[in-house]
Amino acid sequence: MGEDVGRYGGAFGVSLGLLDEFGPDRVRDTPLSESAFVGAGIGAAIAGMRPIVEIMTVNFSLLALDQILNNAATLLHMSGGQVAVPLVIRMTTGAGRQLAAQHSHSLEGWYAHIPGIRVLAPATVADARHMLAPALADPDPVVIFEHGSLYNASGSPEPDGAPADLDSAAVRRSGTAVSLITYGGSLGKVLEAAERLAADGIDAEVVDLRTLRPLDDDTVIGSVRRTHRAVVADEGWRTGGISAEIAARIAEQAFYDLDAPVERVCAAEVPVPYAHQLEEAALPQVAGILAAVRRAVG
Amino acid sequence: MTARKRAHARRSADRAGGRAAHRQELLRDMVRIRRFEELCVELYSAGEIRGFVHLCIGEEAVSVGVLRALTQDDAVVTTYREHGHALARGIPAETVLAEMLGRITGCSRGRGGSMHLFDTGRRFYGGHGIVAGGLPVAAGLALADNLRDDGHLACCLFGDGAFAEGEFHETANLAALWELPLLLVCENNLYAMGTPLAREHAQIDLAARAASYGMVAWAVDGMDVLAVERATRRAAEIVREGHGPCFLELRTYRFRAHSMYDPDLYRDKAEVERWRHRDPITTLARRMHARPCARRWPPTTGSSSWARTSDATAAPSG
Numbered sequence: 001m002g003e004d005v006g007r008y009g010g011a012f013g014v015s016l017g018l019l020d021e022f023g024p025d026r027v028r029d030t031p032l033s034e035s036a037f038v039g040a041g042i043g044a045a046i047a048g049m050r051p052i053v054e055i056m057t058v059n060f061s062l063l064a065l066d067q068i069l070n071n072a073a074t075l076l077h078m079s080g081g082q083v084a085v086p087l088v089i090r091m092t093t094g095a096g097r098q099l100a101a102q103h104s105h106s107l108e109g110w111y112a113h114i115p116g117i118r119v120l121a122p123a124t125v126a127d128a129r130h131m132l133a134p135a136l137a138d139p140d141p142v143v144i145f146e147h148g149s150l151y152n153a154s155g156s157p158e159p160d161g162a163p164a165d166l167d168s169a170a171v172r173r174s175g176t177a178v179s180l181i182t183y184g185g186s187l188g189k190v191l192e193a194a195e196r197l198a199a200d201g202i203d204a205e206v207v208d209l210r211t212l213r214p215l216d217d218d219t220v221i222g223s224v225r226r227t228h229r230a231v232v233a234d235e236g237w238r239t240g241g242i243s244a245e246i247a248a249r250i251a252e253q254a255f256y257d258l259d260a261p262v263e264r265v266c267a268a269e270v271p272v273p274y275a276h277q278l279e280e281a282a283l284p285q286v287a288g289i290l291a292a293v294r295r296a297v298g
Numbered sequence: 299m300t301a302r303k304r305a306h307a308r309r310s311a312d313r314a315g316g317r318a319a320h321r322q323e324l325l326r327d328m329v330r331i332r333r334f335e336e337l338c339v340e341l342y343s344a345g346e347i348r349g350f351v352h353l354c355i356g357e358e359a360v361s362v363g364v365l366r367a368l369t370q371d372d373a374v375v376t377t378y379r380e381h382g383h384a385l386a387r388g389i390p391a392e393t394v395l396a397e398m399l400g401r402i403t404g405c406s407r408g409r410g411g412s413m414h415l416f417d418t419g420r421r422f423y424g425g426h427g428i429v430a431g432g433l434p435v436a437a438g439l440a441l442a443d444n445l446r447d448d449g450h451l452a453c454c455l456f457g458d459g460a461f462a463e464g465e466f467h468e469t470a471n472l473a474a475l476w477e478l479p480l481l482l483v484c485e486n487n488l489y490a491m492g493t494p495l496a497r498e499h500a501q502i503d504l505a506a507r508a509a510s511y512g513m514v515a516w517a518v519d520g521m522d523v524l525a526v527e528r529a530t531r532r533a534a535e536i537v538r539e540g541h542g543p544c545f546l547e548l549r550t551y552r553f554r555a556h557s558m559y560d561p562d563l564y565r566d567k568a569e570v571e572r573w574r575h576r577d578p579i580t581t582l583a584r585r586m587h588a589r590p591c592a593r594r595w596p597p598t599t600g601s602s603s604w605a606r607t608s609d610a611t612a613a614p615s616g
Contacts, residue, residue, distance in 0.1 A: 025445060036434045036468035043438015070428045071435055079416035080407025
């Protein structure tokens with residue numbers, strides 16, 4: 001359920017055709033009441049349903065933050081293990097489409113701060129397709145962040161493919177010189193940077209986090225131990241962001257393996273501007289990633 | 299006297315006897331809650347209970363009247379002032395108290411405390427500390443009931459402060475729009491913490507505002523347990539008819555401060571005294587032509603030492 005998921009087919013077309021297939025009891029258009037319909041999803045989940053709630057964008061999720069943080073993430077613990085909330089919340093995240101300051105947030109790092117929820121950020125067509133079923137099977141709340149720029153990506157995931165592993169990061173490109181750590185909408189830029197680095201003889205490894213909570217320390221730290229250098233790229237603001245958490249974990253767990261300080265490539269600390277060139281300047285770009293890698297590899 | 303008249307007289311006597319016994323139970327339940335809350339004061343003062351503790355002394359008619367009118371299959375979602383609701387739902391006092399003492403034997407295994415009492419076996423889903431935060435959850439429980447067509451309802455208790463929150467209005471609209479089996483019970487004790495109703499709401503007739511969402515809504519004397527019980531039964535019937543939610547505004551008053559932290563400087567003492575004359579326990583007792591006869595609960599043989607007993611789940615003796 002969610003705003004315009006039924007008759008409209010979803011603001012980004014994700015639920016197109018589902019109303020006809022499953023009917024209005026299971027595919028529910030909601031009023032513009034984020035707190036009420038997310039909370040209703042929580043209540044239905046408590047009662048044993050398996051709801052999927054779509055919040056149109058992460059920006060509007062702030063109106064439901066009370067329900068997500070104070071209820072979905074908290075009820076199991078504060079009820080002494082009695083109240084499980086098997087709820088899936090999906091939402092669009094990210095910038096890059098000239099939607100200006102109130103429609104361009106990347107707040108998945110905020111959500112990853114919250115114990116009690118699992119946070120997913122699919123970056124590939126296969127993950128977008130195959131993360132949903134295991135998310136629904138999870139007995140606890142799962143929040144899925146879908147980067148808006150990826151909705152037009154095409155691919156042919158196996159229709160009956162295995163459910164995605166929700167606990168592990170994925171090495172999308174193996175390399176030996178530096179670990180590039182990213183997720184979601186930034187993966188494409190990082191892979192492009194890695195190709196350009198390869199042309200210059202720098203063999204970069206690319207780690208796609210996939211799951212932002214709980215973080216897969218083994219894959220990240222294992223990669224850094226092999227390459228001895230790390231660059232973290234994400235579209236969130238730099239201060240207190242998920243990239244800061246990754247950098248801290250590397251410092252805690254692999255400090256003596258590092259040959260250079262950890263580099264971060266994040267969004268500029270401003271509200272995301274509308275004008276194309278200003279927005280481009282505010283977000284992580286391939287050039288910024290290349291520059292950070294060159295600093296790291298000296 | 300004919301056999302028919304004798305049978306009629308017997309039925310009347312049975313009814314009167316049944317009514318008297320029922321009132322006796324309501325009285326006992328209210329006294330039990332009052333005594334429990336007084337014990338909380340004692341234990342809080344002794345440093346045994348910590349954190350925020352919100353007492354419902356003065357509001358017992360709401361707890362007993364509402365909860366007694368529901369079935370065991372109905373879901374209950376409530377606020378942080380919920381000791382009375384939990385006890386009236388049938389959660390053993392020992393486990394409620396153990397929860398406040400932070401023990402594993404508590405009804406939330408010591409993770410929740412006073413504000414977060416849970417017992418899913420009794421369909422008691424907390425115990426919510428964010429004002430109005432339980433309302434959307436209750437709507438979701440009602441949605442599940444609705445989809446299963448099981449004839450159950452979800453009852454959400456909340457205060458007059460919650461009526462100012464967006465979550466109340468979002469939920470009222472959603473529940474009416476989807477015709478959810480949701481019983482909305484506003485426990486209007488006239489103060490949102492320290493802010494009086496008229497300083498918070500442009501229109502203080504809360505039932506009238508709730509009715510604007512297209513649901514049946516009315517106000518009830520929340521100090522009269524019989525009126526509360528009767529109104530809740532009627533409202534539950536309306537909800538079970540399947541045409542959506544119903545709203546009750548129960549006008550009540552708390553005799554003590556908002557919480558144990560509250561110095562209660564914002565109320566006129568004379569106002570509190572006036573409301574004390576409408577104490578729900580003495581009101582019912584007067585109506586029954588009897589003095590409250592429930593014995594002191596818990597037993598007088600040292601309530602504090604009973605609470606400190608190592609096995610808090612043990613039934614009190616003496």
